[in-house]
Amino acid sequence: MKTQDMNRDWIATAETLSSALPYLQRYDDAIVVIKLGGHAxxxxxxxxxxxxxxxxxxxxxxxxxxVHGGGPMINAMLDKxxxxxxxxxxxxxxxxxxxxxxxxxxxxxxxxxxxxxxNAQGGKGIGLSGKDANLITCKATDPxxxxxxxxxxxxxxxxHSLFEKEFIPxxxxxxxxxxxxxxxxxxxxxAGAVAAALKADRLLLLTDVAGxxxxxxxxxxxxxxxxxxxxxxxxxIAGGMIPKTETAxxxxxxxxxxxxxxxxxxxxxxxxxxxxDHGAGSMIRG
Numbered sequence: 001m002k003t004q005d006m007n008r009d010w011i012a013t014a015e016t017l018s019s020a021l022p023y024l025q026r027y028d029d030a031i032v033v034i035k036l037g038g039h040a041x042x043x044x045x046x047x048x049x050x051x052x053x054x055x056x057x058x059x060x061x062x063x064x065x066x067v068h069g070g071g072p073m074i075n076a077m078l079d080k081x082x083x084x085x086x087x088x089x090x091x092x093x094x095x096x097x098x099x100x101x102x103x104x105x106x107x108x109x110x111x112x113x114x115x116x117x118x119n120a121q122g123g124k125g126i127g128l129s130g131k132d133a134n135l136i137t138c139k140a141t142d143p144x145x146x147x148x149x150x151x152x153x154x155x156x157x158x159x160h161s162l163f164e165k166e167f168i169p170x171x172x173x174x175x176x177x178x179x180x181x182x183x184x185x186x187x188x189x190x191a192g193a194v195a196a197a198l199k200a201d202r203l204l205l206l207t208d209v210a211g212x213x214x215x216x217x218x219x220x221x222x223x224x225x226x227x228x229x230x231x232x233x234x235x236x237i238a239g240g241m242i243p244k245t246e247t248a249x250x251x252x253x254x255x256x257x258x259x260x261x262x263x264x265x266x267x268x269x270x271x272x273x274x275x276x277d278h279g280a281g282s283m284i285r286g
Contacts (some may be wrong), residue, residue, distance in 0.1 A: 029062075033065045034064060097174075225286050
């Protein structure tokens, strides 16, 4: 590379850092909950990039919390162990044998992989499940679905104590029942509950779509709760986007400033969403 070209690159880098200053000030000491799923979990390169972004957030004064999924890994392990699942209205029934596999995969393999990636980038990742210190207490979502839970209480004080020591919590969506049961929680639902309990500044739901699309198929970058309700009633928001927008609505109605459904396929999507005008998805406000 010629010296002149290198100088242009350095100047562009400096300009980018300078333009980020208002956003860095805006998010100083803010709490940002990130639901990790999809592309960012699918490759070592994606995980490394995500981990670097999260460590950078912590380095500039943001308090990030990572809540992860792991459905494909669970399915692979169930197939490997030849554990067959029953379904009710299209939803998997989580019996005791399935729950043991879910906890093993999420709290073990997946959680520790994310923690290791964060630590490799110089962060202080700490792995948790909702069962640790009664972080997430659950009730059964539907008895017909077995050990599938809906969060009823989140121990926000424990997370605040970790922020004070500059840890980055990485939470597996496993919860405890009041009678000692172990529950599997939908990752988006768990992230929304954690964000609401923390009164987080932002909730970011990383997914493998560009965002919420209108009737013309174009991504809508900003929506109100009323917009989401209307688009859902009209059938514009449908399928797998419905539970994500429902999570977003519940979060903003319970104290989260804004929720963004982020295109996790975009490189450095978290940084783009927080520290630039461009963003990387659809932001939903109350």
